[in-house]
Amino acid sequence: MSTANGPSAGTSERLIESTRELLWERGYVGTSPKAILQRANAGQGSMYHHFTGKPDLALAAIRRTAEEMRAEVARLLDGPGTAPDRVGAYLRRERDVLKGCPVGRLTQDPDVMADPVLRAPVDETFDWLRGRIAEVLAEGQERGELDAALDPAATAATVVAVVQGGYVLARAAGTPDAFDQAVTGALTLLTAHATRSR
């Protein structure tokens, strides 16, 4: 019963979700157990009963965030259309731009990067993402949808970097405009290499 996803989530569940939110908003260093407990409406005891401490709880939160993101992006990249279409779907994916990427954010957290266990999900997510986009691009080249001269791995890295960097620009400016411009610019450059079907 405690593992079933009933109408009221368990305490452990609330702790993980609160931690996910706070890691996104404030990062690992900026997130205190106290803040987590308040948001989750739980006491000290609950947290240390379900988890060994802050790093353990953060790990659960990070893993879930990474898995969720991977699943969502996979859906877009596996969707219909040509390779440029599918990469375009990823680039134009609906986002809360000013909040930034919950995974990419962790990259700036010294304590996360210093811990191999906390860091692994972050590393794996971007590794998978670049690899998957490179596959889509390579398939597109085989199908004649995309200029065969492009290096799939490099182009995939560019695509992911545009998104991650777009967040930085948007947050710096306080508006999503720069993100949209970066994506538009990238799509223009990429589309120029798409095989025209007139």
Place this chain on the structure above:
Amino acid sequence: MSTANGPSAGTSERLIESTRELLWERGYVGTSPKAILQRANAGQGSMYHHFTGKPDLALAAIRRTAEEMRAEVARLLDGPGTAPDRVGAYLRRERDVLKGCPVGRLTQDPDVMADPVLRAPVDETFDWLRGRIAEVLAEGQERGELDAALDPAATAATVVAVVQGGYVLARAAGTPDAFDQAVTGALTLLTAHATRSR
């Protein structure tokens, strides 16, 4: 005498430099006055004599970092060559990739973003950078060095985003490779729009 840049930097100077380093390494939230004082080899009194507190010292550090970056990048963008050459010089600029961007980093610091005064230098730096690159691209279009169909502002945003996002990918992976790939991919896409001078 105290304002002259003599052989031994003053205490205030050392405090600012130590803060710059720590902001880069650990961010604002992750940087304590104590850590700053230890690195600067100074006591509590010195810091609170020269600055009103952590935010004030951080402001001095952030402003200097922003100015320095702007000056360095301006030198590259004002350099010789065609517009794609000069943007390429920016993209290929020597960097300690795994350390990331000392300005872009602050974008992930909730306490910096929440304070308009601390945030201003970050905003201004990226605003200037995108604008300056857009100018270079527009000039290149007038000179026939670059495809006139490209939107300078969007393309500039893409270029800056690739750099900022490249840092994210590199830090996630623990190697500069992904950064280099992202830059290479972007240059390939951009160069395809450069006017060929055969």
Place this chain on the structure above:
DNA sequence: GTCTATATTACGATAGAC
């Protein structure tokens, strides 16, 4: 200007009652 207390609050974790 710089130093050493000192103060106050928060962090992160533990203990033990219920």
Place this chain on the structure above:
DNA sequence: GTCTATCGTAATATAGAC
């Protein structure tokens, strides 16, 4: 499983001697 002490350390700032 959850709660409320309680603990030791660190964060940030102030006070006042030198």
